[in-house]
Structure formats: structure tokens, C-alpha cells
Amino acid sequence: MMAAPHRAAPLTSRGGRRAALAGRRAWLPIAIPAATLFIAFWLLPMAKLAGLGAATPQGMESSAYWLVVTQPRYWQSLANTVALSLGATLATLAIALPVSRFLARHPHFPGRRALMALLLFPLAFPGVVVGFLVILTTGRQGVLNTLSRALTGEPTVLAYGMAGLFIGYLYFLLPRTIGVLMAAVEGIDKQWLEAAQTLGARPWRRFVDIELPALSSALTAAGAMCFATAMGAFGTVFTLGTRIDVLPITIYDEFTHYANIPVAAALSVVLGLATWAVLYAANAFAGRAAHGR
Numbered sequence: 001m002m003a004a005p006h007r008a009a010p011l012t013s014r015g016g017r018r019a020a021l022a023g024r025r026a027w028l029p030i031a032i033p034a035a036t037l038f039i040a041f042w043l044l045p046m047a048k049l050a051g052l053g054a055a056t057p058q059g060m061e062s063s064a065y066w067l068v069v070t071q072p073r074y075w076q077s078l079a080n081t082v083a084l085s086l087g088a089t090l091a092t093l094a095i096a097l098p099v100s101r102f103l104a105r106h107p108h109f110p111g112r113r114a115l116m117a118l119l120l121f122p123l124a125f126p127g128v129v130v131g132f133l134v135i136l137t138t139g140r141q142g143v144l145n146t147l148s149r150a151l152t153g154e155p156t157v158l159a160y161g162m163a164g165l166f167i168g169y170l171y172f173l174l175p176r177t178i179g180v181l182m183a184a185v186e187g188i189d190k191q192w193l194e195a196a197q198t199l200g201a202r203p204w205r206r207f208v209d210i211e212l213p214a215l216s217s218a219l220t221a222a223g224a225m226c227f228a229t230a231m232g233a234f235g236t237v238f239t240l241g242t243r244i245d246v247l248p249i250t251i252y253d254e255f256t257h258y259a260n261i262p263v264a265a266a267l268s269v270v271l272g273l274a275t276w277a278v279l280y281a282a283n284a285f286a287g288r289a290a291h292g293r
Contacts, residue, residue: 053266064262068270074250078270081247084162085230088169092177092226093219095170100181101211120175127172127235134168134240135159161243168236173229177222184218185211217286224282231275247271 053064068074103116122130138144139159148156158164188211196206234248241249247267255264 049265050269052262053269055262055265057260057262064260064266065269067263068266074267074270077245077247077250078274080162080245081231081271082274084166084169084246085227088166088173088230089223089226091166092170092173093223096174096177096181096222097215097219100178101185103178104182104185119178122172123175125172127168127233127237128239130168130172131236131239133171134164134236138164138167160240164240165237165244165246168240169230169233172233172236173226176229177226180222180225181215181218184215188214220282220286224279227278227282228275231271231278 053068056063057067099119103112106112125133136142137159138157140155140157142157142159145155145157148154158167192210192214193206196210201209232248234252237244237246237249238252248271251264251267251271254260254267
């Protein structure tokens with residue numbers, strides 16, 4: 001009577017191995033095309049780009065990476081890009097959070113659909129169109145300059161410098177951020193807020209103690225998205241970039257005007273690594289916040 005379980009154990013073990021093997025084989029039709037696309041469209045181009053950056057430009061004795069690291073003008077371009085992207089990210093979050101909370105908390109006020117359509121409308125525009133709109137608003141013939149001359153007699157032109165690019169970044173970052181934060185606000189359990197209100201907590205205390213911790217992951221994700229988008233934005237910069245020194249324009253100049261492909265590749269790798277580092281840190285922070293909640 002006791003021998004039967006001992007004879008059945010190998011069969012069970014073999015059956016488990018067969019099921020595991022069948023499960024792995026079931027993934028092959030999906031894994032092979034995915035791996036092929038990853039290698040062909042990401043790994044090989046990135047390896048080629050990194051290899052180009054390791055080449056030695058004409059007339060130089062060291063690799064393009066060493067040139068990029070030792071030249072102050074490239075560091076200045078990177079610092080401008082990071083500072084502008086970080087400032088635009090913080091400003092976008094500061095504007096989008098109250099707007100998102102209002103829209104999520106008031107789903108039925110008159111004109112809400114029209115307002116939502118207007119807020120999301122910039123998503124349909126490419127960066128060049130956004131830059132053109134900034135010129136129409138704050139350029140030499142723009143609305144702001146016209147009003148400034150009429151009221152003070154002095155011109156006010158923002159479009160062709162960092163201020164104009166900052167406005168352009170806000171224009172195309174806000175719709176994306178509002179959409180992400182609205183969904184997060186709607187996902188907060190209203191019973192928490194009602195319980196806090198019953199206990200006498202003021203609105204700002206409910207926001208700080210309940211809403212803000214619940215929104216920390218969404219704010220981090222939205223901020224990372226804004227920063228990465230601003231770091232790599234080119235169309236808006238190209239349209240406005242008469243007095244703008246940011247890394248996408250520097251890469252474009254090195255590649256097209258000077259035919260300095262190794263330096264352009266090295267700068268592209270630096271831009272990608274800087275953006276990846278911020279995204280990695282944001283993802284780690286969001287993960288810790290989600291586990292600690």
C-alpha cells in the first residue's frame with residue numbers, strides 16, 4: 001500500500017517538466033520576433049552609434065568621447081539642456097496638478113468637453129508647428145510684442161531664446177501631463193478623503209496627507225516623461241533656435257554643418273545616457289513609493 005506513492009512521484013515529476021517545457025515552447029513564437037526587432041532596430045543601431053563615437057575625428061589625436069568630455073562648450077550645451085528640461089518639467093507639474101485635480105473632481109461642469117478638447121489639441125501639432133505658434137505669440141511680430149509696444153513703448157521678444165523655448169516646451173508637455181495626472185486623481189479612493197473630512201481635516205491637509213502620497217508615483221512618471229521629451233525635443237528648438245545652445249541643436253550642427261559624425265555620435269550617446277539616468281532614477285523612486293504605500 002505504501003509503494004504506490006513512490007512509483008507515482010517520478011511520473012508527477014516528469015509531467016511537471018513536460019508542462020514547463022511546453023510552456024517555454026509556447027513563448028517561442030512571441031520571443032523570437034520580439035528579440036529580432038530588439039536586435040535589429042535598437043541593439044545594432046546603438047552599437048553602431050557607440051562605435052562611431054569611439055572613432056577619432058579628422059585632425060584630432062583622441063576619440064570623439066574624449067573631445068566631448070574635455071571641451072567646455074559641449075558641457076555648457078548639456079548643462080543648458082538639462083536645466084531647461086528640468087525647469088520645464090517642474091513648471092509643467094506645478095501647472096498640470098491643480099488643473100488635473102479640478103477636472104477630475106468636477107466631471108460635469110458646463111463646457112468641460114470643450115475645455116478638454118482645447119487642452120489636448122496641442123497633441124496634434126508637431127514641434128515645428130509649436131515653434132511657429134510661439135513665434136506668433138512672443139516673436140518680433142507677435143501678440144506680446146505688439147501689446148508691449150502699445151502699452152510701454154518698449155519691445156518684448158521672447159521667442160528666439162531660452163524663454164521662448166521654455167514656453168514651447170510647456171505648450172506640448174502640459175496636455176500629456178494633464179492626461180496622466182487626471183487618471184491618477186480619479187483613481188484615488190474617495191472614502192479616504194471623506195473620512196479625513198469627517199475627522200475635521202482641512203482641504204490643504206487632506207491634499208498633503210492623502211492625495212499627494214497617492215499621486216507620488218504618477219507625478220514621478222509624468223515628470224520623467226516630461227524631462228525625457230524635453231531633452232530630446234528638436235522640431236521646436238530648430239524653429240526657434242537663433243540664440244539657443246542646447247544639445248539637440250549642437251548634435252545637428254556637428255552632423256550637418258561640420259560633417260563631424262564621430263562628435264555627433266558621441267554627443268548623442270551622452271544625451272541618451274543623461275536621459276536614461278533620470279528615467280532610471282524616476283522608475284526606482286516610483287517603485288519604492290509604490291511598495292511603501
